[in-house]
Amino acid sequence: MARLGVIDLGSNSVRLVVYEPKPADETKPFRTLIDEKKMAGLAAYVSNGVFTEAGIKRAESALGDLLRLADNLGCSRTDIFATAVLRNCANSDAAASAIEEAIDHPLSVLPARDEAHLGFVGASVGNSLTAGTLVDIGGGSTELTALGPDGDHAGASIPFGCVLAYANYVRTVLPTPAECRIMGDAFRREVEALPNKDGYRSGRLHGIGGSVRAVAKMLAAVSADGVRPSVIARGDLEGLFDLLQGDAPTFAHRAVKAAPERIHSLVPGMVILRTLMEELQAAEVVPCKYGIREGYLITHML
Template sequence: MNYGVIDVGSNTVRLCVYDVSADGKKFKTILNRKSMAGLAAYVSDGVLTDEGIEVAAECVKKCLKRASYLKPVRVDVFATAVLRNIDNSEQAIAAIEDRADCTIALLSEEDEAHLGFVGASSKDALANGVLVDIGGGSSEVTLIADSKDVMRASLPLGSLSSYRRYVSDIMPTEDEFAAIQGEVHALLEADAHGMAEYRVRRLFGVGGSIRALAQVNAHLGGGASDKDMTHDDVHRLVEDIFERRRAFLDAVLHIAPERVHTIACGLAILTELFDDFDAESLHVCSNGVREGYLVDRILESGL
């Protein structure tokens, strides 16, 4: 049986279709396609513009049509920070739903962090550490203890929103990079749950920004693992941005050209989290929030 999930994000609208076993306990991805919608660019004075609503609706419609070719049992659409953090959230979602003829589930910060953990846990063993998901509009940070997500913080700063807020050109200057790091530190310190007090040896990463950074690290590191990075690796990438910029850009254009303007911002967020949690290493998880939605909202709800 096939099931589809459409993720409406700040930078992309992505469709995943999964082949699920009859008992609902196993699944594999049979289609993974994205549209570069760049919805965050259509937010003006805290409001998603009519043009942005139209772009979102068209992307969702295309995803629904593409999914239909695989005859899924159902297709769910969810949205995260880009529609959660705007002033006209309710109206924008209703308009997109009407134009795309669908229903959109708006994930709360807690939902997004928890589903990221559920998805990551479906493929990788997570024991103790911090799970990091750097999205386009926000970064979800989840404390894991004894294989359970025990504390969550949503930082309203992602790779795309930090680019729009701080960067004046394609790549950040050293001052702009430091400004992004400074905001991450301040947001973590201000978290009401006290997340900043914890220290862990290991981070776990989900999402496109972290996957791309690991692949760039492997490319520049001469065949290093694209699933694991150390504290030294991420700080060497920072050096690459400012001291070997052409090599860094060439690697990004080879690995993930659509992220050429946001990947350094994602790195600024990641390095600050490495430092704030005093972490030594990061493991890139295979699954994330979309798989978490499939498991928690579709499969565990009785299909």
């Protein structure tokens, strides 16, 4: 059976997922075979709004390795898309063209609205998302999508993600309480500036992407039973901040076990999520298993 590869060039990681299509009448029209990730930290290669030559070389290296892996795994087709790290830089077109030429493979830079819609399509696999707001906290941006009975509606892209927040506001590895407050205030200003903020208010948020999953993993790491929660309540999130402030060494050791590749971006992601819950008056966040890569697969490749 054919194998299809999707490579997501993100602000923090570059990820290849290999899928095998399944019959169209099944609830989930694919089977995930391989999930390979390279932590590239590309957001750190944006200087004065420009994606640097060093960043381009790093992206080329990661993509080249993953394309070879996809070929070795027998993928009949492999698509690459990029999100905020290339979309929001001043030299987006030139950087994307340079990467395409170096790897000899097409690269699509997703518009923010398309990224939000693909996230909704992926999150809907196995779920009925009829109300609420979909949240995707990425490395370089945070996407909001308003949901209704007839699908996804308005979308907003906030140029504030967990990796950029770490780079801009954190001096060491774990943020101090003061740095958390500064990050939260800065992100709050971005949310308050949204022209249609009220359209995203909801008691329930649906979360996709690695940042929300990392928070769920961290909650499992500090819980007595070690079980990852299906719902993240505001009190659960506040408990993590209490642990960070009251016993930072224990928090750090648990974080290394829960999400070692996100040790630097975990707390900034927590800050963004907490601020969103406050500003959008949400009582809970439901982590979704699938997201933008699966949305891309369904809409562009199946």
